[in-house]
Amino acid sequence: MEAADTLADAGFTVLEASHADKALKVLENRHDVQVLMTDVDMPQGSMDGFALARLVADRWPTIPVLVVSGMGTPGPYDMPDGARFIPKPYEPNTLVRTLRSFIHRAA
Template identity: 70%
Template sequence: MVLLVEDDGLLLMEASDTLVEAGFQVVEAPHADRALQVLESDREVDALMTDVDMPLGSIDGLALARLVARRWPWIPVLVVSGMGTPGPNDMPDGALFIPKPYAPFDLVQTLHDRVRRAA
């Protein structure tokens, strides 16, 4: 299951549809606070995909990525953004960055690779 965190409703729907069509189960979260609720529940999360810039919620996507890497280090983290590339110290070790707009095939392939490596 992929936990998909995106504040833009249209982008959330498009990414979710792409992942579902590729065979992933997806849980959508419009901001990091909702994503943390999902992670703290009993749901098994196989990968996190988060946007960086999310005005709603208490933290942005990079802070969420770092928190997930500390608390749930077995969950692969994929960070996406159309606002620029994160700096070398912005992302946790092992996290991967994909700039927006991304090709659906590249997104699916990257997540398949990340989940396989974590298994």
């Protein structure tokens, strides 16, 4: 929730989903999502953030993916090509800069 507040304060329109399955429903029903940010550890749903990142990269290859986690770094096959990882805790400015660069690169 802190990340959502930070991004909203920076001018992003934030769509929140409590787990991967809800995030997929958002992506299936909206065509204006410009970037996906996911945490690795999600308490519910059928997959973790790494699985969500790989699925989104496969189904929506134009949507950049940012993965965050306080549980360590990704292994060699965890992240899809082109995805970015930021370890927690992170500086809010780092998050904002990373997402802005993703959106500019995709545009």
